[in-house]
Amino acid sequence: MKAPPRHAPKRLRTTGDLRVLQRMMATALLRPLTPDDGLQPTWVDGRPMEQVASEFIKPNDRLSAFERLQLYSRMYWFRLFDAIRDDCPGLLAMLGEDRFGRLAQAYLERYPSRSFTLRDLCSRLVQFIGEEPSLTRPHTALAAEIARFEWAQTVAFDGESRPVLDAARISSTPPDRLRLGLQPYVTLLALAYPIDAYVISVKRRDALRSEASNTPESRTVAVPPRRRVPLPRRARTFVAVHRHHNRLFYKRLDPAAYRILEALASGETLSTALAAARGAKPAQVRRWFKAWMALGWFCAPVARRRR
């Protein structure tokens, strides 16, 4: 957003005036709330917020201009926090409520939504975790990997799927000329931690809790407290996050299999990709290809989009 105006327009005669008013209001709503969920007491230029709000918002007999603006600001922050929480249960479990809340707020301050859909809200979270390591220290690397993994799930859920290359075309092209694209909804991850297992444990725990809270007895039986899922220990992990029959899956990959797929996805020919799989037995490689083709992972080469 452009720099906020000092004053809202007194009259609204042009689209330019409308833009200034909207910039003023949006700036007010997007500023972080105080610890008790209030509007900040001063405007960007140091004037009292009560006064600034009164310049453009009408009060009524129950609420001041400040309070009316505050209602909208709370709705903004609560809505966006909810959306980030929904998309990042693993990161939330790892950081805990307080640190996750601080990370989400700092992220949205630097990268407010630039998309019409909340689906894209976390698209820059991995980058932001890298930019501000203090927010996740001492587990910044782990936090970044969980964020990458959770973004890959968004991509796997509704990312594009392209026409699957047929086996005949694949087998009739010589390997030194054959280039295969990987479906845009498939994300290959080389991780320092077994994030897939961690995220599954978190989801399982959260599902048990919500099951308990949805049973009719839950009015009398307490919902089990949120048990802490132990943080994963370092272990090199290769995984593809993808979908099959429109259901989300995580597929563990052998390191050599990962290298083949990664080489293909970055545009190498099949022969070059296979050379990357040094050490893997040809029969094993054939089995991998059979499985990947059955999953429909190969399409014509695509410039991989990052969303």
Next chain:
Amino acid sequence: MPANRFNGHCDYGIGIGLRVPHYSHILSKKPVVDWFEIISENFMVDGGRPLQLLDEILEQYRVVQHGVSMYFGSADKPDRAHLRRLKNLVKRTKTPWLSDHLCWGSVDGTYTHDLLPMPYTFAAARRTAEKIRQIRDFLEVPICVENVSSYAEYHVSEMTEWEFLAEVVELADCGILLDVNNIYVSSKNHGFNPYDYVNGVPHDRVGQMHIAGHTKFEKYILDTHDHPVLDPVWKLYAHATKRCGVSATLLEWDDKIPSFDEVHNEALKANDFIDGAKKATP
């Protein structure tokens, strides 16, 4: 106005919003429903489950698209990529008309994901109408704009909300999605008579109505869509139906969503008021 040029001359009856908790019930039990309203943005995706599900629904049901992010009232130009996605969806659903809100929510390309109230001025009405025309010309589908519920008003406003709504739809030559719950909520928050609002809009432009539940707080009413419709809203709906004619009606229930049957039965209560309105205007 049961069927008019603003709703593609469709006489659609009573529908409900298509919501995730009801998917499996709808697909397995195939209940009889006049039509479903979908949130366009949930299906403006590249692939995967949302589009598969939509196609399964489209095989059995009539669907109307309702958007939450077009922001006719934002000073920003319409976003081309957004419009192209929306047009692809329009082709897929063959929605006979499309609705979104008379509000703003983005500025300089930053999105609030909220439906923020407009300043009710002639300049804002001109800009908004111009955008509605551009968007309709691009999408090639009739558009109904919906009045939002609001919690704030601006000093710069030059007219009432219903005068502003009328000004915009006349300039844009588009339809109205009259949300009677939103009128009621705003009337309490701003202290006007909701019947003045209903009486003040151009009735022949109403192509659809929304009904919903709301929540009362000490100092304001919030448009929460998590309750059955409240009595005063039904009364206002009955009045609006007398004034505008029987319109395609949709119940919005978006939070604390009960079973499919409960939502559908709540929506069908509209029939009682429609019958009443028909008797009153032979």
